[in-house]
Amino acid sequence: MSLIVQKFGGTSVKDAKRLMNVANIVTQKYKEGNDVVVVVSAQGDTTDDLIEKAAEINSNPSKREMDMLLSSGEQISASLLAMAIQKLGCPSVSLTGWQAGFSTTSVHTSARIKDVNPERIRSELDSKKIVVVTGFQGLSKYDDITTLGRGGSDTSAVAIAAAMHADLCQIYTDVEGVFTADPRKVPNAKKLKEISYDEMLELATLGAQVLNNRSVEMAKKYNIELEVLSSLTNKPGTIVKEKVKMEKMLISGVAKDTDVARVSITRIPDQPGIAFKLFSSLAAKNINVDVILQSIGRGDDTKDIAFTVPKDKGKEALKTVEDFANNYDAGEVQFDDNVAKISIVGAGMESHAGVAAKMFEALFEQQINIRMISTSEIKVSVIIAKDDADKAVSAIHNKFFPKAT
Amino acid sequence: MSLIVQKFGGTSVKDAKRLMNVANIVTQKYKEGNDVVVVVSAQGDTTDDLIEKAAEINSNPSKREMDMLLSSGEQISASLLAMAIQKLGCPSVSLTGWQAGFSTTSVHTSARIKDVNPERIRSELDSKKIVVVTGFQGLSKYDDITTLGRGGSDTSAVAIAAAMHADLCQIYTDVEGVFTADPRKVPNAKKLKEISYDEMLELATLGAQVLNNRSVEMAKKYNIELEVLSSLTNKPGTIVKEKVKMEKMLISGVAKDTDVARVSITRIPDQPGIAFKLFSSLAAKNINVDVILQSIGRGDDTKDIAFTVPKDKGKEALKTVEDFANNYDAGEVQFDDNVAKISIVGAGMESHAGVAAKMFEALFEQQINIRMISTSEIKVSVIIAKDDADKAVSAIHNKFFPKAT
Numbered sequence: 001m002s003l004i005v006q007k008f009g010g011t012s013v014k015d016a017k018r019l020m021n022v023a024n025i026v027t028q029k030y031k032e033g034n035d036v037v038v039v040v041s042a043q044g045d046t047t048d049d050l051i052e053k054a055a056e057i058n059s060n061p062s063k064r065e066m067d068m069l070l071s072s073g074e075q076i077s078a079s080l081l082a083m084a085i086q087k088l089g090c091p092s093v094s095l096t097g098w099q100a101g102f103s104t105t106s107v108h109t110s111a112r113i114k115d116v117n118p119e120r121i122r123s124e125l126d127s128k129k130i131v132v133v134t135g136f137q138g139l140s141k142y143d144d145i146t147t148l149g150r151g152g153s154d155t156s157a158v159a160i161a162a163a164m165h166a167d168l169c170q171i172y173t174d175v176e177g178v179f180t181a182d183p184r185k186v187p188n189a190k191k192l193k194e195i196s197y198d199e200m201l202e203l204a205t206l207g208a209q210v211l212n213n214r215s216v217e218m219a220k221k222y223n224i225e226l227e228v229l230s231s232l233t234n235k236p237g238t239i240v241k242e243k244v245k246m247e248k249m250l251i252s253g254v255a256k257d258t259d260v261a262r263v264s265i266t267r268i269p270d271q272p273g274i275a276f277k278l279f280s281s282l283a284a285k286n287i288n289v290d291v292i293l294q295s296i297g298r299g300d301d302t303k304d305i306a307f308t309v310p311k312d313k314g315k316e317a318l319k320t321v322e323d324f325a326n327n328y329d330a331g332e333v334q335f336d337d338n339v340a341k342i343s344i345v346g347a348g349m350e351s352h353a354g355v356a357a358k359m360f361e362a363l364f365e366q367q368i369n370i371r372m373i374s375t376s377e378i379k380v381s382v383i384i385a386k387d388d389a390d391k392a393v394s395a396i397h398n399k400f401f402p403k404a405t
Numbered sequence: 406m407s408l409i410v411q412k413f414g415g416t417s418v419k420d421a422k423r424l425m426n427v428a429n430i431v432t433q434k435y436k437e438g439n440d441v442v443v444v445v446s447a448q449g450d451t452t453d454d455l456i457e458k459a460a461e462i463n464s465n466p467s468k469r470e471m472d473m474l475l476s477s478g479e480q481i482s483a484s485l486l487a488m489a490i491q492k493l494g495c496p497s498v499s500l501t502g503w504q505a506g507f508s509t510t511s512v513h514t515s516a517r518i519k520d521v522n523p524e525r526i527r528s529e530l531d532s533k534k535i536v537v538v539t540g541f542q543g544l545s546k547y548d549d550i551t552t553l554g555r556g557g558s559d560t561s562a563v564a565i566a567a568a569m570h571a572d573l574c575q576i577y578t579d580v581e582g583v584f585t586a587d588p589r590k591v592p593n594a595k596k597l598k599e600i601s602y603d604e605m606l607e608l609a610t611l612g613a614q615v616l617n618n619r620s621v622e623m624a625k626k627y628n629i630e631l632e633v634l635s636s637l638t639n640k641p642g643t644i645v646k647e648k649v650k651m652e653k654m655l656i657s658g659v660a661k662d663t664d665v666a667r668v669s670i671t672r673i674p675d676q677p678g679i680a681f682k683l684f685s686s687l688a689a690k691n692i693n694v695d696v697i698l699q700s701i702g703r704g705d706d707t708k709d710i711a712f713t714v715p716k717d718k719g720k721e722a723l724k725t726v727e728d729f730a731n732n733y734d735a736g737e738v739q740f741d742d743n744v745a746k747i748s749i750v751g752a753g754m755e756s757h758a759g760v761a762a763k764m765f766e767a768l769f770e771q772q773i774n775i776r777m778i779s780t781s782e783i784k785v786s787v788i789i790a791k792d793d794a795d796k797a798v799s800a801i802h803n804k805f806f807p808k809a810t
Contacts, residue, residue: 083459
C-alpha cells in the first residue's frame with residue numbers, strides 16, 4: 001500500500017462531467033489499495049470570475065479580502081469532488097487549507113507555505129477516506145486565510161507529499177507530460193519519460209509552464225517523485241526526479257519564452273562597481289534581471305551592457321536605466337520587447353562538448369540572428385527576434401531530435 | 406457610542422450596486438461613532454446555484470459536504486462587502502463563522518449555535534474596523550464547517566448581539582417592517598412601530614416570514630432589541646422587544662399560512678391513551694402536528710380526530726394515520742391539502758374578551774366556512790379552504806383595522 005498525492009487543475013474539474021472523470025481516476029487508485037490525498041484548484045474560470053466581481057466593487061481591494069474571496073473557489077471544487085467520489089461509492093471528505101494544516105506566511109495573495117501539519121489528513125486516511133484538500137491556500141499566524149498565488153495548487157500538493165512522505169505526487173494537467181518542445185508548435189516533439197528536478201526547473205523558468213516552479217523546488221528539496229500527466233488520457237506521464245537515465249539524449253527540451261524585453265545601454269564609463277550600481281538600482285525596484293551581456297571594453301574607457309527583464313517590468317526598467325545613463329553621462333539607451341528567449345535544457349550537456357555549437361548551427365541554417373547568449377551548466381539561452389521564435393524552436397528541436405526518430 | 410449589529414439578507418447584497426448601498430448604510434452608522442458588526446447572507450441566488458451544482462453530481466450528497474459547499478456563499482458576500490466598505494474609505498475586515506467564534510452542534514445543514522466567542526470580533530472593533538461576519542455558519546467540535554439551515558443568518562446576528570451585549574440588532578430585509586397583514590395582499594395594512602417577542606414568534610410561526618423564528622426566540626431569551634427594516638428605504642422599521650405599548654390595538658397582525666395539510670380520522674375507539682398512541686406514532690416520524698381538533702364522543706364509544714401538518718409531511722402523515730386506522734379498526738381517513746391557516750396575533754387579546762368572536766364574525770360576513778379552530782393566549786387560528794384565504798385575511802384585517810384609520 002502506497003500513499004499517493006494527486007493534484008488536479010482548474011480545467012480538470014471545470015464542470016460536473018470533468019469532476020466525475022477525476023473521481024474515477026481517484027477512486028481507481030483508492031481501490032487498488034492506496035491511501036489517496038487529492039489537491040484541487042478552483043473550477044475553470046471561477047477565480048477569474050471572482051476577481052471580476054471584486055473589481056466591480058473596488059479597483060484596489062485589500063489583499064487580505066481578496067484571499068478571503070478567492071479561497072472560496074477551491075472550497076467549492078473540493079466539496080463537489082468529495083460528493084463525486086461519494087457518488088462512486090467511496091468514502092471521502094474535503095478539507096480547507098486550514099483544516100488540512102497549512103500554515104503560511106501572512107503575505108496575502110502570494111503567501112509561502114511554512115509548515116503542513118498533516119494530523120487531520122492522516123486521521124481521515126486512517127478511517128479509510130479519500131481526502132480532498134483545497135489547493136492554493138492556507139492560514140497565517142493571525143488566523144487569516146491566505147492564498148499562495150497562481151499555480152500554488154502544485155505547491156500545495158508537493159507540500160502535503162513532503163509532510164506525509166508520500167510515495168508519489170501526481171500532477172494532473174491538460175498536457176500528457178513534459179515534451180522536448182511545445183507539441184502544439186513542434187509536431188514531432190517527444191514526451192519525456194523522465195526529467196531531473198534541475199532540468200524541470202530550467203524549463204519552468206524558461207516558459208514551458210508545465211509545473212509551477214516553487215513546486216519543483218520543493219519536490220527537489222524533499223526528494224518527492226513527481227509525475228506530470230493528463231487527466232483526459234490514460235497514459236503514463238513524465239516522471240520528475242533527482243537522477244534520470246540519459247536515454248542517450250543530450251538535451252531534454254527546447255523552450256520558448258516571449259515574456260521578455262531587452263534593455264541596452266552604451267558607453268558606460270568603464271570603472272569598478274559600475275555594473276553593481278546599475279543592477280542594484282534595478283533590484284531596488286524589484287526588477288528581476290535575467291540574461292546579462294557586457295561588452296569587452298572598447299579601449300575608450302567605456303563599455304556597453306544589455307540585459308533582459310520580464311516584459312511587464314520593461315517600462316520601469318527602461319526608466320531606471322535612463323536615469324542611470326543621465327547620472328553617469330553614458331550613451332544611448334535602447335529598449336526592445338520584440339524579442340524571445342529560446343533555450344535548450346539538458347543535464348547531458350554537462351558532459352558533452354559542442355551542444356551550444358549545435359544549437360547555434362541550427363539557428364545559422366535558418367539565418368536567425370543571435371542577439372544575446374547566456375549559458376549555465378545545463379542550459380543555453382539565446383535572445384532572438386520574436387518573429388523568428390517558432391522557426392528557431394523547430395530548427396533546434398530537429399537538430400537534436402531528428403525527424404526520423 | 407453604541408455597539409450595533411446589522412444583518413443583511415441575500416437580496417440586499419445580490420450585486421455590486423446593492424452591496425455599495427449596504428456599505429453606505431453600514432458606514433453611516435460607523436461614522437456616527439458606533440461600533441458596527443455586519444452579518445451577511447450569501448448573494449441573491451448563490452445558495453440555490455450551489456445546491457444545483459451539487460445535485461448535478463450527486464442526488465444525495467453528504468450533509469457535511471453540503472455545508473462545506475454552501476458556506477462558501479457567505480464567504481464571497483462578506484469579503485465583497487468588506488471591499489465595498491473599504492471603497493468608501495472605512496477600515497473593514499470580513500470573518501468566516503469559525504473566525505468569528507461560532508461554535509455549533511455537529512448536525513450538518515441544520516446546526517444550532519452553542520456558543521459565540523467574540524474575542525476576534527472585539528479585537529477588530531478595538532482597532533476601529535467595521536467587522537463583516539458570514540451569517541448562517543459555524544464550526545463543530547470536530548473542526549468541520551456547519552450551516553444553520555435557511556434563515557440562519559438572522560440567528561447569527563442575534564447570537565453576536567447577545568454574546569457582545571449589543572445595544573441594537575437591526576435585521577435589514579426587503580420589507581419595511583412587520584405589518585398588520587401582508588401589504589402586497591392587504592393594501593391598508595399598517596406597519597407596526599413595535600411588537601413583542603411573543604407576538605413576533607406567533608407571527609413567524611404562522612407564515613409571516615419576516616424573521617427567522619429561532620432568532621426571535623434567542624432575542625427574547627437574551628433580551629436583545631431587534632429592529633426589522635428595509636435596506637432600500639430610509640425609514641424606521643418595527644422594533645421587536647419584550648414590553649410594547651399597546652397603541653390601543655387588540656391584535657398586531659393577521660397572518661396566512663398555506664403550507665398546511667389537514668388529516669382527519671373518524672370513529673376511533675374512545676379509550677384512554679388512544680390520542681397519545683396516534684400522535685406519538687407521528688412524532689416518531691418527526692412529523693410536527695399543529696392544530697388538533699378532537700370531537701366530543703358521540704355516544705357509540707368512538708370519536709373523531711383531525712389535525713394539521715406541514716404540507717411536505719402530508720403524505721407521510723396520511724400513511725401513518727392509515728396504518729393506525731387499520732390497527733385500531735377506526736373509520737374513514739381523510740386528507741386535504743387545499744387548506745390555509747389564518748391567524749390573528751396580539752398580546753392585547755389576553756385582556757380583551759370577544760376578539761375571537763370578532764374574527765369569526767368577519768369570516769361569517771364573507772360566508773367563509775371554518776373547518777378547525779385553535780387558540781392560545783395571544784393567538785386565534787382557523788383552518789379554512791385555501792381559495793378563501795386572501796379574502797379571509799382582508800376581511801379580518803378590515804374588521805380590526807377599519808379602512809378609515
